Each structure stands twice: as C-alpha cells, then as structure tokens.
Amino acid sequence: MGHPVRTDDGRLLVAEEWGNPSGTPVLLLHGTPGTRLGTLLPGLAAQHPGFRFLAYDRPGYGESRR
Incomplete structure (x- = not known):
C-alpha cells in the first residue's frame, strides 16, 4: 500500500x-x-540513483477516494 494523505476537504x-x-x-x-x-518504468529508480520518484492515484482511481 502507498502512503495515504488526507486532503483539506477530507x-x-x-x-x-x-x-x-x-x-x-x-x-x-x-x-x-x-x-x-x-x-x-521497470528499473527507472535503479538507473537514476540520485532521484526520488513520486506518483499518486487520481481521485476515484486506485486506492484514492473521490
């Protein structure tokens, strides 16, 4: 599971x-x-060790809620 974050509107x-x-x-x-x-992409983090990659689920997709 990813990192859950509560938005200002709940x-x-x-x-x-x-x-x-x-x-x-x-x-x-x-x-x-x-x-x-x-x-x-597979191997992206290993190919670029100086970076921290961040992504999120859009509201209503994946584990994010509307």
Whole structure:
C-alpha cells in the first residue's frame, strides 16, 4: 500500500515513492485513467540513483477516494 494523505476537504489521496529518499524529487504524472503504479518504468529508480520518484492515484482511481 502507498502512503495515504488526507486532503483539506477530507478525501483520501494515496501516493507512492521510489528511489533515493534524499534524492532530487521527480513527480511522475500519468494520464486518465491511471494510478501511481503505472508510472514507474521497470528499473527507472535503479538507473537514476540520485532521484526520488513520486506518483499518486487520481481521485476515484486506485486506492484514492473521490
């Protein structure tokens, strides 16, 4: 399971991170429909060890709620 985050209006947004926790953050964006799990290409984090990759489930998709 990813990291659950409560939004200001009470909804649940689920995010995920891969790679170096202290690396340069890179936000991975996906199209609709889509979830955080479809954004990380196999081996991407290992090929770029200086980066921290972040992605989220859009509201109503994956584990995020509307």
